[in-house]
Amino acid sequence: MSKDKIVRMEHGAGGEAMQTLIRDVILKNITNRSAGLVGLDDLDDGATINIASNIHDSERSDEIVITTDSHVIKPPFFPDSNIGRLAVSGTVNDLAVMGAAPLALTCAMVVPEGFELDSFEKIIRSMNAAAEEVGVPIIAGDTKTVDRNGLDSIIINTTGIGIAYEVIRDCGLCPGDRIILTGTIGDHGISLLAHREGFDLNTDLVSDVAPLWNMIRSVIPIRTIEGKPAISAMKDPTRGGLAGALNEMAQKSGTGIIIDQKDLPIRGSVSSACEMLGIDPLEVANEGKAIICVKDENAEEVLSIIRKHEYGKDAAIIGEATDSNSGKVLMRTTIGSMRYVDTPTGDLIPRIC
Structure with a gap:
């Protein structure tokens, strides 16, 4: 935490500063944690509730998964999408990477005075379309308005409830597992940055x-x-990008990770933009990709299935988990050298929420 004891932008950016805030301020002061529930301490993409242990039915072992997220992206409209699709997709994906089928969503919105109704309606339609795509209903919500001087754009909070017959956690990585990335990295962050900055x-x-x-x-x-x-572990590389997600998985699992630069799916336009702007593409946010860690014997089968889906056509095996360099991520570069892929620090550029 900073010496002047105030919250700064970097505390919400997904890097080390945010992890410090969560550990030293939030978790430190929340002691009322229900026994038998898995949530805050594990810092997964969602919390789980075992139905059997909570309704005293030993015949069932289903797990309810709950996740919530607030979206404050600026601007609310960006190339080919907007904050409404982002809010629904982000919450659905947090459930999905824990192996949970989305059952229902709630939505709370804070809208500033003066926000155009046509834009507001477009956002709602985008939310509905994203929800319909995966067959999840939006069952409850809340809408508040505030003075235009108190807020410069819309804020959306979505909470998702899902059910998982087998919960998949981001701490389940084992040595020898292969790491699949379901598509090209950096598209969201770079397209947003280019649009926002002109x-x-x-x-x-x-x-x-x-x-x-x-x-x-x-x-x-x-x-x-x-x-x-x-599948041993999954995670979506949003804030902090691929670098942040892989480091978190390695640290939680107690394994090392080695990725190959030549195998990373990345568009030439993203690579060029990152080089021009001095941004590491591994730290750029994604909102439609997943990291899937799978047993070596099943890697090609999983990859083949993922590639058949429109969102996975650029999927690739990018590396593997090792029993050395515990908690660290290394990258084998195109020239054959090895370098550490560090956890992002500070306020990441560009901010995506």
Whole structure:
């Protein structure tokens, strides 16, 4: 925490500063944590509630997964999408990477005085379209308005409830697991930055915002020869990008990770923009991609299935988990050298929420 003891922008950016805020301020002061529930301490994409343990029915083992997120992206409209699709997709994806089928969403909106009704209606329609895509209803909500001097754009909070028959956590990575990335990195962050700052990148690059449940659900049932789940861990690389997500998975799992630069799916326009702007593409946010860690024997099968879906056509195996360099992520560069991929620090550029 900073010496002057105030909240700064970097505390919400997804890097080390945000993790410090969560650990030293939020978790430190929340002691009323229900026994038997998995949530705050694990810092997964959602919290789980075991139905059997909470309704005293030993015949059932389903897990309810709950997640919530607030979206304050600026501007609310960006190439090929807007904050409404982002809000629904982000919440659906947080459920999906924990192996949970989305059951229902709630939505709370804070709208500033003067916000155009046509724009507001477009946002609502986008939310509805994203929800319909994965068959999840929006069942409750709340709308507040505030003085135009108190808020410069719309804020949307979405909470999702899902059910998982087998919960997949981001701490389940094991040595030997292969790491699949479901598509190109950096599309959302760079397209948003170019739109917001008025950069002419001579490209039709658009945001990758998408609800991923229909793609992810197709690989969850896959099993190893021994009948065990093929997928050991999943995570969506949003704030902090691929670098932040992989470091978190390595640290939680107690494994090392090695990725190959030559195997990273990245558009030439994103790579060029990052080089021009001095941004590491591994730290750029994504809103329609997932990291899927899978047993080596099932890696090609999972990859083949993912590639059949429109959101996974650029999927690739980018690396593997190791029993060395515990908690660290290394990248084998195109020239054959190795370098550490560090957890992002400070206020990441560009901010995506």
